[in-house]
Amino acid sequence: MIPFNDLSRRVEQLRGPLEKRFSRILDGGKFILGESVARLEDEFARYCGVRHGVGVASGTDAIWLALEGLGIGDGDEVLTVANTCAPTISAILKCGATPVLVDVDPETLTMDAGHAERAISRRSRCLLPVHLYGQCADMKPLRSLARRRGLFLVEDCAQAHGASYRGRRAGSLGDAGAFSFYPTKNLGALGDGGMVVTNNSRLADRIRLLRNYGYSRPNQSSIKGYNSRLDELQAGLLLEALPTLESANARRREIARAYSAAFASAVGLKSPVESPNGIPVYHLYVARVAKRDFFRKTLLARGVDTAVHYPVAIHKQKGYARLCRIGQGGLQATEKAAAEIVSLPLYPELGALEIEKVIAAAINACLPKRV
Numbered sequence: 034m035i036p037f038n039d040l041s042r043r044v045e046q047l048r049g050p051l052e053k054r055f056s057r058i059l060d061g062g063k064f065i066l067g068e069s070v071a072r073l074e075d076e077f078a079r080y081c082g083v084r085h086g087v088g089v090a091s092g093t094d095a096i097w098l099a100l101e102g103l104g105i106g107d108g109d110e111v112l113t114v115a116n117t118c119a120p121t122i123s124a125i126l127k128c129g130a131t132p133v134l135v136d137v138d139p140e141t142l143t144m145d146a147g148h149a150e151r152a153i154s155r156r157s158r159c160l161l162p163v164h165l166y167g168q169c170a171d172m173k174p175l176r177s178l179a180r181r182r183g184l185f186l187v188e189d190c191a192q193a194h195g196a197s198y199r200g201r202r203a204g205s206l207g208d209a210g211a212f213s214f215y216p217t218k219n220l221g222a223l224g225d226g227g228m229v230v231t232n233n234s235r236l237a238d239r240i241r242l243l244r245n246y247g248y249s250r251p252n253q254s255s256i257k258g259y260n261s262r263l264d265e266l267q268a269g270l271l272l273e274a275l276p277t278l279e280s281a282n283a284r285r286r287e288i289a290r291a292y293s294a295a296f297a298s299a300v301g302l303k304s305p306v307e308s309p310n311g312i313p314v315y316h317l318y319v320a321r322v323a324k325r326d327f328f329r330k331t332l333l334a335r336g337v338d339t340a341v342h343y344p345v346a347i348h349k350q351k352g353y354a355r356l357c358r359i360g361q362g363g364l365q366a367t368e369k370a371a372a373e374i375v376s377l378p379l380y381p382e383l384g385a386l387e388i389e390k391v392i393a394a395a396i397n398a399c400l401p402k403r404v
């Protein structure tokens with residue numbers, strides 16, 4: 034069986050250095066907001082090409098605190114997409130704002146600036162595109178829209194560690210970038226974690242206060258704050274994993290390109306579309322098929338596990354539907370994609386034989402039967 038993902042393979046490669054690093058952290062006796070977090074903030078911000086990084090408790094919190102740090106709250110609207118993971122929406126609601134769902138480009142499935150513009154109201158304060166599956170949204174028109182209409186631009190980079198757009202890394206393309214270190218992400222911890230990256234030093238300072246009860250000095254709060262911190266053990270692991278991110282992303286691209294080359298002639302199986310403006314990092318390899326249930330069942334029968342990201346768009350989910358506004362023009366491209374998308378196993382540790390097996394199974398599941 035080829036599992037959809039297998040994180041044990043990832044940590045196994047780091048086990049030796051991790052044990053040494055954890056043991057140093059244990060000896061040091063400081064477990065929250067210590068040296069490892071500060072070093073990771075520096076190193077990850079530099080990696081993204083921005084000045085500041087602020088470690089927080091999760092990717093959801095990174096989005097929430099970026100928005101709240103920008104002063105977005107009750108009565109405001111944040112424009113985002115409906116084909117995302119629930120945390121994007123949960124984070125907007127957490128700061129008190131209303132998510133406005135706008136349709137995506139039918140090929141790349143990322144936020145479309147034209148649809149976003151039509152969804153803007155007097156209450157709109159911020160664009161929150163999602164760099165879905167590891168590919169940056171088309172940021173040039175979104176940046177110019179944000180500038181023209183006086184909106185903030187925050188990137189949901191939870192799936193895009195190391196992705197780039199016109200030569201710049203995800204996280205450096207707007208007012209702030211929000212990253213998740215959830216274990217399955219391209220840069221993942223052994224639990225929850227996240228980071229906001231930004232060139233805005235006032236924003237970074239504010240998020241540092243927000244994440245730690247508003248303390249500007251020990252036990253003295255200068256603003257209302259919360260508890261949302263990255264801990265030393267997670268930061269220690271991430272410091273060990275960060276130097277391997279580039280080669281892991283390159284390997285993801287290599288596997289993705291092998292899949293796409295092999296599927297070029299398969300009937301009824303459409304490979305993901307790569308934008309010419311960027312370099313994706315294939316957090317997920319998401320193809321499109323007409324008969325998804327049949328496709329997935331056939332792959333499973335041949336020992337290949339698959340998944341769907343995401344089968345139900347946000348506006349169709351009971352927990353969120355009533356809390357969101359749908360932008361003018363509806364969500365046609367979003368809904369069409371939700372019915373066709375399927376994610377194939379793709380992780381840097383996949384072996385050559387496994388890749389062959391995925392390809393053979395996928396092609397077998399969509400070619401018309403030979404007589």
Ligand SMILES: *Cc1c(COP(=O)(O)O)cnc(C)c1O
Pocket residue numbers: 091092093094117118120121163189191192213214215225226227
């Ligand atoms: C993972 C993810 C997040 C944040 O998730 P956390 O579990 O809170 O770290 C946000 N947006 C997207 C698109 C994600 O995939």
